[in-house]
Amino acid sequence: MNKTKLVAKLMSFSKLSELIDRVSVSLTKLDLENPRQEARLLVGGGLGLTPNQTLQNQKREITVEESTRISRLIKRRVQREPMAHIFGVREFWSLEFEVGPECLIPRPDSECLVEAALEFLPTDESRVDVLDLGTGSGCLLLSTLNERVNATGIGLDISYEAAALARRNAYRFNLHDRSHFVVGNWGAAVKRSFDLIYCNPPYIRTCDIPGLMPEVSVYEPHLALDGGDDGLSRYREIGPELTRLLAPNGKVCVEVGLGQSGPVKRLFGQCGLNLWAERRDLGGIPRCLVFAFRNAMRNGSKKRLGKVVSSR
Numbered sequence: 001m002n003k004t005k006l007v008a009k010l011m012s013f014s015k016l017s018e019l020i021d022r023v024s025v026s027l028t029k030l031d032l033e034n035p036r037q038e039a040r041l042l043v044g045g046g047l048g049l050t051p052n053q054t055l056q057n058q059k060r061e062i063t064v065e066e067s068t069r070i071s072r073l074i075k076r077r078v079q080r081e082p083m084a085h086i087f088g089v090r091e092f093w094s095l096e097f098e099v100g101p102e103c104l105i106p107r108p109d110s111e112c113l114v115e116a117a118l119e120f121l122p123t124d125e126s127r128v129d130v131l132d133l134g135t136g137s138g139c140l141l142l143s144t145l146n147e148r149v150n151a152t153g154i155g156l157d158i159s160y161e162a163a164a165l166a167r168r169n170a171y172r173f174n175l176h177d178r179s180h181f182v183v184g185n186w187g188a189a190v191k192r193s194f195d196l197i198y199c200n201p202p203y204i205r206t207c208d209i210p211g212l213m214p215e216v217s218v219y220e221p222h223l224a225l226d227g228g229d230d231g232l233s234r235y236r237e238i239g240p241e242l243t244r245l246l247a248p249n250g251k252v253c254v255e256v257g258l259g260q261s262g263p264v265k266r267l268f269g270q271c272g273l274n275l276w277a278e279r280r281d282l283g284g285i286p287r288c289l290v291f292a293f294r295n296a297m298r299n300g301s302k303k304r305l306g307k308v309v310s311s312r
Contacts, residue, residue: 017058019043023074030078042077045087046070080214093143097169102161103136104224109281110200112288113253114143116279117196120251120290125150131194131245132156133186133201133238136224138166138179140198145175154190155181159223187241195247200255201234203227231257235264239271242291251276252291261286 020039027035044054046069047062062070076086084090084105090097092106093114099105121128121144128151132141135155145151157163163181170176182189204225209217216225227233235254242252252273256264265275273291281287 014062015058016043016047016054016060016062019062019070020054020058026074027077030080038077038083041083042073042086043070046073080218082215082219085219090137092137092139093146095139095143095146095173097137097139097142098165098172099137100165101219101221102159102165103157104220106137106139109283109285109287110140110255111143112279112281113140113198113200113255114147116277116288116290117144117198117251117253118147121148121151121196123148127152128196129153129192129194129247130196130198131187131190133197133199134158134224134234135166135181136162136200138169138181140200141179142166142169142173142175144196144198145178146173152178153180154194155179156184156187156189157181158183158185159221162221162224186238187245190245193245193247193250195250197242197246197250197252198254199238199252201227201238203231203234203255203257203260205229205231227257231260232263232267235260235267239268239273242268242273243271243293246273246293248293250292254289254291255287256289258285261289264289 020043023039023043024036027038032038040051040054044051047054047066049057073086077083082105084099085101088098088100090099090106093111097106128148130141130144130151130153132138132153132155135141135157138155141153141155145153155163155166157166160183163183167176167181170179170181202223202225204212204227206226206229209222209225246252254264261278268291272294274294275289276292277290278286279288279290
């Protein structure tokens with residue numbers, strides 16, 4: 001059955017509960033992780049209902065106009081467009097970020113960078129300067145500013161469209177007075193140092209991108225995915241920049257992919273940075289590496305941060 005006929009069949013159901021059942025069955029054929037939940041979100045979203053309202057209105061009759069609106073959403077999902085793009089938002093650190101094809105969709109695993117940073121950032125009125133390299137939606141920087149009223153920050157991205165989207169998110173959360181977004185290649189446009197540097201660079205091997213699920217390989221920007229032949233090209237570019245951008249007692253929180261923890265430690269070690277802490281994601285994979293200057297390491301021991309494995 002082609003996609004047009006599939007959508008037409010779905011729209012033959014007049015009650016909300018029936019439509020959710022049929023959409024769920026159809027999405028199951030796409031091998032999605034939670035097709036029923038997605039079905040509820042798509043149908044409810046097309047009706048302008050919250051998830052709770054969707055559950056409470058199972059017997060609601062669907063009008064022709066509503067059916068048409070819902071069918072558009074279902075057709076986009078059947079084509080494997082990400083749910084975040086369909087609805088234009090994704091929650092990260094309890095904030096609802098605007099997202100789109102301009103940048104990567106924020107992932108829950110990346111929240112461990114914010115968790116790690118908040119462990120060592122001061123909670124008093126001391127000023128904190130934050131730099132977010134490859135800011136994308138601005139999720140790392142803005143989540144941190146939302147938690148620390150004493151913090152200000154700069155988000156850098158090589159994509160003008162991504163920087164503009166991050167700026168909209170800053171206004172969305174009323175954080176625009178403490179954040180600035182700049183178009184540039186890593187830290188080349190910045191001339192001062194920072195107490196905290198975030199970096200979530202592209203780290204997928206070029207050859208692996210076509211094999212990713214369509215939601216990623218088709219709809220997310222390859223510029224934000226492609227880490228070169230071995231996935232480490234961007235870390236090699238960033239490492240030397242960090243020694244110029246990091247304040248003497250500052251920390252770098254960098255995200256790494258599966259199996260990249262060791263190589264990134266070595267690359268950054270060659271630039272004069274030592275591992276201060278390591279945080280694992282929800283799947284137990286080393287995901288966030290925290291680095292500091294060697295001299296700063298002498299002032300304190302390497303620290304465990306929640307699910308953190310201290311290094312040698």
